[in-house]
Amino acid sequence: MDKHIVIIGSGFAAYQLVKSLRKLNTETPVTVITADSGDDYSKPELSHVFSRRQNASDLIKQSAEDFASTHNIELLAYTRVQSIDTEAKTVQLSDKTVSYSELVLATGASSFVPPFDGNATDEIVTLNSLGEYASHQDKIATAKSVIILGAGLIGTEIAMDLAEAGKQVTICDRASSLMPTLLPSFMGAEVFQTMTEKGVDVKLSATVTGVNRHHQQLLVQIDDKNIVEADVVIAAMGLKPSTVLAEQANITVNRGIVIDEFLKTSADSVYALGDCAELGGKIRAFLQPTMLSAMALAKTLSGNPTPVKLPASLVKAKTPWFPLNLSGQTARSDVSWEITRDNDGYIAKAFEKGTEKLVGFVVSHEQQKAAFPLLRQLPAE
Template sequence: MSGPAPIHVVVVGSGLAGYGVLRELRKLAPDATLTLVTADDGHFYSKPALSTALAKGKHADTLVTTPAAKMAAQLRLDLRAGRGVEALDAGERVLLTTGGPIPYDKLVLAMGADPVKVTIEGEGATRARPVNNLDDYRAFRENLPNGARVLVMGGGLVGSEFANDLSGAGYKAVVVDMLSHPLAQLVPQQVGDAIRDALAAQGVEWHLGRKVVSLDRADAATIATLDDGTRIEADAVLSAVGLRPHIWLARDAGLETARGIKVDATGRTSDPHIYAIGDCAEYPRGLAAYVTPIMAAARAIAPSALGTPTEIRFPPLSVQVKTTAYPVVLLPAPIGVKGGWRKVSDGSDGLKYLFEDETGRTRGYVLTGSLCEERMDMDRSLSAAEAEREAA
């Protein structure tokens, strides 16, 4: 008499989150049936490397660290590459794809975030393209003339990193952002000004406190008009105005969503058979993008999906900003927490700021220059303080 069939876990999305949870699932369940559904080719690569690849002379194919076929063999996956997801029937536990329906016992949504689409006037508006995946980078790089002048719409994390990369690779980056300084939602004014000045010295042109209102074609070039009437001619336009968690599949299936797909401390959604991880997930503490929280979540979601509820334990989620012209490490202040930045150090070795909430508790930090070396000590200190607070 045969035993019960092995559990079938379907994962949607082949980024770090998707492959991260698949690795953990395979470690814990050698006999499980694992299916990966992805709209792209399923190759494994580092998404953060997209904003540093130009200066390193990388083509899209050289960014692939493990081909899809090898990933499928290593993890013994049923890889459904090039399959778009059309709908989710949570009641019947069936994922509907362009390649047909796929039933599941447990489903993990790892669909990431989608670039924000901005409304811009002009017949050249469609030339504003994001670089959010390997195919985007391939198209962007292959159509970029040597020494091109590139308009970067957005001076946040991604926009600043691309401006650094473009200028380091011999291109002319022109950044337009509505806010007063680069990374304005993450760092205080003085740090943003220092990033601006360092990149300007590397050739980056800044138009801050401004926005693009129209893009018009001029043969192969594009003419951007700003809200103050300034006109900028560019060979390419990179849209880096932000990302929004991919929630439509979960929302349309009746799962609870807000800014992201709402999950509990184990990564489980409002449906007990479905989990969410990575940029599309909204944890009890809020959104948690970047590499560190993804790996922490994968280590908990895998056993949870297999029947052993495991709480996600997030370490301090500090981020290294890839602006080599001006090194920055930061721990973003939690969204919605009231407080302010306090300067701790301002010298030749760099800047140090702490974000303190209304009780005086440190909730975030920014380090620049050689002070970035304090990152591990800061993370350990804040982690210990959080553990002590939870134990109290």
């Protein structure tokens, strides 16, 4: 068949691929199929919307129609894919069949919400997309108190932003420190102190067991003995890669859709990109690896097979009370830390024991300018 690239999804990964493709080739037919509006927006800005008093529409950089016109693509918005036939190279929609020469799965990930007990579990809010925020923005805007389930990066960012917006905020996690997969415990303790000083109620080593509604309030049960009341409950407990379509098509899936260095899945002419993809046993849900992967895949789809090469990625935490940049293996317990702290903030370097090789770092506040020199010293992923 003639060349026709089909992309399922319209998030950051999908649109970075479209932009990269169009820099190389302006004419190859490209169809984007998405279950949401298809508007182009900056997902990281969802962590800032409350203090900035922004509506969902304020985050849209380009409407779906304008994006499609600008990049010369066909965009099928509010359209769900029913199935994929990798033998026939077709995608089945509710009303038609779309053929492809190459298919890219950029299906993203969904918020993970455990199966809590209680009569109000369906009222738990998630904020993993523009559409989700649009659905809940009025409820959050009028809330006086909010409970955030999950004290990872996103939960901590949202907690600070909601507190800046004047909300009474409680954040809870069964982990013993804040951002435990990113920060060493001593740095997590510093963030904890800062947040409590700012009035956030931080509950760590706390297991949520139920969410119930009682009249106008939501009641969150913690460790079967404590109850916290709030107007809104937000879950920020991690993401689950969206792999259902791949699994149904018998494409190999582990935690995510398994890909090789060319981003190719186990199926012929099918690729995966972004939060849904697993490369080398890892899911890299950050902007830099997604951008680099999109650039490499665009070259591959344009006839120049190009493996993705990922340097160490810089993570910029949108935590205004305690600004952080970090990279590498910062949550390992078996490293040696070299810590410098002064009025400008932290420079904390993690070294592998025995070899004294730099494997990670965290810099804070005014010391963030040290991030890029340190980044260049880290090994590629």
